[in-house]
Amino acid sequence: MTAWAAGRGHSIAKGTSRDIRVANRFEVMRVVIAQSPVSRRRIATETGLSIATVGTVVGELLAAGLLLEVGFEDSAGRPRALMAVDHAGGVLLGVDVAETYVRVDLFDAALTFLDGVEEALSPDENRPGQVVGHIVSGVRTVLDRAGVPERRVLGAGITVPGQVDHRGGVSVFAPNWDWHDIPLGRLLAERLGVPAHLDNPLRAAIVAELWFGAGRRREDVVVLNLGTGVGAGLAFRGTLYRGATNSAGEWGHTTLVLDGRPCHCGGRGCVEAYVGAPGIVQHLRELDPDSPMLHVNDQTATIDALTRGIEAGDPIAQKVVAETARYLGAAVANLINLLNPEAIVLSSWVATRLGEPLLAEVQAVVARHALGRPFLATEIVRSTLPGDSVSLGAATLALERFLSDIAGR
Amino acid sequence: MTAWAAGRGHSIAKGTSRDIRVANRFEVMRVVIAQSPVSRRRIATETGLSIATVGTVVGELLAAGLLLEVGFEDSAGRPRALMAVDHAGGVLLGVDVAETYVRVDLFDAALTFLDGVEEALSPDENRPGQVVGHIVSGVRTVLDRAGVPERRVLGAGITVPGQVDHRGGVSVFAPNWDWHDIPLGRLLAERLGVPAHLDNPLRAAIVAELWFGAGRRREDVVVLNLGTGVGAGLAFRGTLYRGATNSAGEWGHTTLVLDGRPCHCGGRGCVEAYVGAPGIVQHLRELDPDSPMLHVNDQTATIDALTRGIEAGDPIAQKVVAETARYLGAAVANLINLLNPEAIVLSSWVATRLGEPLLAEVQAVVARHALGRPFLATEIVRSTLPGDSVSLGAATLALERFLSDIAGR
Numbered sequence: 103m104t105a106w107a108a109g110r111g112h113s114i115a116k117g118t119s120r121d122i123r124v125a126n127r128f129e130v131m132r133v134v135i136a137q138s139p140v141s142r143r144r145i146a147t148e149t150g151l152s153i154a155t156v157g158t159v160v161g162e163l164l165a166a167g168l169l170l171e172v173g174f175e176d177s178a179g180r181p182r183a184l185m186a187v188d189h190a191g192g193v194l195l196g197v198d199v200a201e202t203y204v205r206v207d208l209f210d211a212a213l214t215f216l217d218g219v220e221e222a223l224s225p226d227e228n229r230p231g232q233v234v235g236h237i238v239s240g241v242r243t244v245l246d247r248a249g250v251p252e253r254r255v256l257g258a259g260i261t262v263p264g265q266v267d268h269r270g271g272v273s274v275f276a277p278n279w280d281w282h283d284i285p286l287g288r289l290l291a292e293r294l295g296v297p298a299h300l301d302n303p304l305r306a307a308i309v310a311e312l313w314f315g316a317g318r319r320r321e322d323v324v325v326l327n328l329g330t331g332v333g334a335g336l337a338f339r340g341t342l343y344r345g346a347t348n349s350a351g352e353w354g355h356t357t358l359v360l361d362g363r364p365c366h367c368g369g370r371g372c373v374e375a376y377v378g379a380p381g382i383v384q385h386l387r388e389l390d391p392d393s394p395m396l397h398v399n400d401q402t403a404t405i406d407a408l409t410r411g412i413e414a415g416d417p418i419a420q421k422v423v424a425e426t427a428r429y430l431g432a433a434v435a436n437l438i439n440l441l442n443p444e445a446i447v448l449s450s451w452v453a454t455r456l457g458e459p460l461l462a463e464v465q466a467v468v469a470r471h472a473l474g475r476p477f478l479a480t481e482i483v484r485s486t487l488p489g490d491s492v493s494l495g496a497a498t499l500a501l502e503r504f505l506s507d508i509a510g511r
Numbered sequence: 512m513t514a515w516a517a518g519r520g521h522s523i524a525k526g527t528s529r530d531i532r533v534a535n536r537f538e539v540m541r542v543v544i545a546q547s548p549v550s551r552r553r554i555a556t557e558t559g560l561s562i563a564t565v566g567t568v569v570g571e572l573l574a575a576g577l578l579l580e581v582g583f584e585d586s587a588g589r590p591r592a593l594m595a596v597d598h599a600g601g602v603l604l605g606v607d608v609a610e611t612y613v614r615v616d617l618f619d620a621a622l623t624f625l626d627g628v629e630e631a632l633s634p635d636e637n638r639p640g641q642v643v644g645h646i647v648s649g650v651r652t653v654l655d656r657a658g659v660p661e662r663r664v665l666g667a668g669i670t671v672p673g674q675v676d677h678r679g680g681v682s683v684f685a686p687n688w689d690w691h692d693i694p695l696g697r698l699l700a701e702r703l704g705v706p707a708h709l710d711n712p713l714r715a716a717i718v719a720e721l722w723f724g725a726g727r728r729r730e731d732v733v734v735l736n737l738g739t740g741v742g743a744g745l746a747f748r749g750t751l752y753r754g755a756t757n758s759a760g761e762w763g764h765t766t767l768v769l770d771g772r773p774c775h776c777g778g779r780g781c782v783e784a785y786v787g788a789p790g791i792v793q794h795l796r797e798l799d800p801d802s803p804m805l806h807v808n809d810q811t812a813t814i815d816a817l818t819r820g821i822e823a824g825d826p827i828a829q830k831v832v833a834e835t836a837r838y839l840g841a842a843v844a845n846l847i848n849l850l851n852p853e854a855i856v857l858s859s860w861v862a863t864r865l866g867e868p869l870l871a872e873v874q875a876v877v878a879r880h881a882l883g884r885p886f887l888a889t890e891i892v893r894s895t896l897p898g899d900s901v902s903l904g905a906a907t908l909a910l911e912r913f914l915s916d917i918a919g920r
Binding site for chain 2: 241265274313319322334338343344345346347348349350351352353355356357358359360362367369428429432433435436437440441442443444470471473474475476478480
């Protein structure tokens with residue numbers, strides 16, 4: 103970023119030294135995770151930070167038990183210490199609470215996946231106490247199986263659908279469960295002896311891409327969560343963007359077809375009504391009401407059947423993908439024209455299953471809708487992150503909080 | 512911004528000291544402009560910067576001839592120097608090149624308007640040399656009238672429609688004139704002896720709001736330019752957002768009505784096709800093809816007639832406003848749901864003329880389309896900036912560049 107592009111930098115000018123110290127910790131930790139074992143000099147080269155700054159940050163991370171010295175490399179007869187993440191040190195938890203399941207994943211401090219458990223949520227299990235119960239039992243299961251005591255947990259990141267006050271740890275509104283102002287953070291603190299960070303899954307998805315995926319070397323990135331609901335995680339200038347009230351990214355509830363299909367949000371013609379899993383199922387039903395790919399009340403089974411249909415060259419399955427791409431491509435082009443990002447990443451289970459055929463159709467539609475200059479600047483890709491990128495991102499948010507809370511100089 | 516909300520801060524960690532020094536200059540200059548005369552201590556209080564930092568920055572601005580000491584205030588028997596912008600010092604030029612005119616405004620270093628001139632562009636005057644000729648003659652006119660020599664010009668900010676490479680000073684693509692890769696910056700440098708900064712009008716409009724309007728005390732702000740074309744200037748975390756290739760903000764070319772009205776960009780159903788001035792004229796034509804408010808081939812006269820019709824309580828004029836708001840409100844709600852800004856500012860000549868009636872209708876439509884939490888966090892307001900906010904913003908961009916280029920310590 104040049105100083106000119108930095109504009110007036112209002113927020114940069116405030117709280118400067120602490121923000122930068124924390125940002126530097128993130129940078130150093132990311133390099134050590136990616137290139138371990140690595141010397142201080144190499145970290146300085148990779149981050150652009152001075153040797154002195156790297157020395158200070160590495161000292162903080164060593165003292166916090168995140169890193170350890172694992173040996174030396176010879177540099178013109180002078181030995182240089184090599185740093186690595188302490189895999190025997192603290193662990194992190196990532197919890198992805200969705201409409202139909204609670205997934206709890208355990209990671210080491212380098213965000214390496216260790217173990218995971220998924221508990222189903224039945225439609226009648228929608229009271230906060232029930233959801234907290236599943237989170238707690240999932241956490242107990244993975245910690246017990248790994249033989250890790252709670253005191254070794256550096257933090258737990260937990261995402262729940264809907265509007266989340268991440269500072270207060272409150273689920274402000276979860277439309278599917280009609281939750282209003284549920285203090286999940288406090289309820290969890292009463293049951294779990296680990297520091298918890300509550301957030302929205304879109305925030306987790308983009309943070310996972312920033313640390314480990316398509317956001318690794320890019321500044322302005324959008325990740326699209328394509329599942330039952332759809333939404334966009336946003337990063338501008340390499341940093342998570344939350345908006346004024348941590349509500350940004352509700353791309354699924356932007357209007358694409360004015361006065362179009364009803365959406366469960368109460369509106370009409372929202373992107374989600376056409377490209378969320380139920381919307382895709384509706385495309386299939388409209389194309390062939392008697393299709394054997396239709397599984398009543400089971401959108402996952404229907405999407406799976408579509409996936410197999412595409413692989414088998416079924417023309418109806420291909421038409422469903424083309425119809426989905428007609429809407430998804432236009433909605434992706436809207437993001438390109440408005441935000442001019444470097445990359446748009448398709449993520450979550452619908453993107454995983456419909457895969458390359460969907461991506462290819464989307465790219466063709468985007469080419470027709472997007473303006474030339476921003477179109478050429480944007481790569482549209484599928485997420486390369488393994489496993490559940492929301493639980494990975496949730497654990498990463500917990501690591502970020504841990505790094506933020508290390509006592510500074 | 513808390514350190515936590517700062518996320519990983521990739522870009523903050525790089526180029527740190529220079530970016531912050533420049534951002535601090537912007538902050539100090541803004542306080543002096545707003546509160547002149549003002550002591551160093553008061554600047555420190557207002558900006559949150561240390562007294563030492565303020566002292567350094569004020570020293571730089573004094574040396575650059577932007578500020579001067581204008582007296583002392585008594586503080587418990589100790590005199591404190593008061594700073595003001597040097598109104599007799601350098602001047603700034605703001606040039607707004609639109610499809611039908613070239614407007615050149617002259618400002619002092621505090622961005623106080625001094626004089627302006629507007630030259631009409633006829634439809635056949637669309638060659639780069641002709642446009643440059645109008646810019647040069649406009650600049651000569653305002654400088655001659657003010658008796659200001661070129662050497663006193665700190666900088667000229669010039670906006671042209673379309674895609675602009677602001678670093679290279681190149682008009683990459685101006686669709687209305689079919690311009691491709693025109694090196695306007697170089698053409699101007701050959702004719703004018705002043706430092707020129709070329710940019711897109713959306714960038715100027717949001718920078719004007721950041722320095723002098725609704726962005727003054729807000730972090731995440733969108734300004735909507737509502738004119739012949741429409742677009743959005745974006746600021747996130749108090750800083751101008753450009754996107755990967757300075758193309759962000761093409762909200763006018765996001766799809767609102769899939770397969771809807773043709774748009775001059777070649778697409779269909781774009782926001783601009785419904786809320787740009789020609790789109791509004793089309794609403795009128797569809798409601799009453801024989802309306803006396805219709806002025807053939809003169810959209811400005813037609814919008815003016817609509818404005819008078821609204822004031823007179825004409826039911827057709829009111830229906831045109833309601834129809835325009837039906838689309839504009841849905842498109843504004845899209846921005847709220849996606850970006851969760853603190854404010855959306857309606858700007859430019861259509862917003863000025865249709866005024867409060869349009870704003871009231873838009874607010875009602877937005878309330879139906881936007882999600883509850885981000886809706887409550889967003890103020891929708893009309894711009895309070897006087898005159899042409901694009902030329903003001905262009906001059907501000909020139910001041911920002913001057914401040915960026917002051918030799919540092």
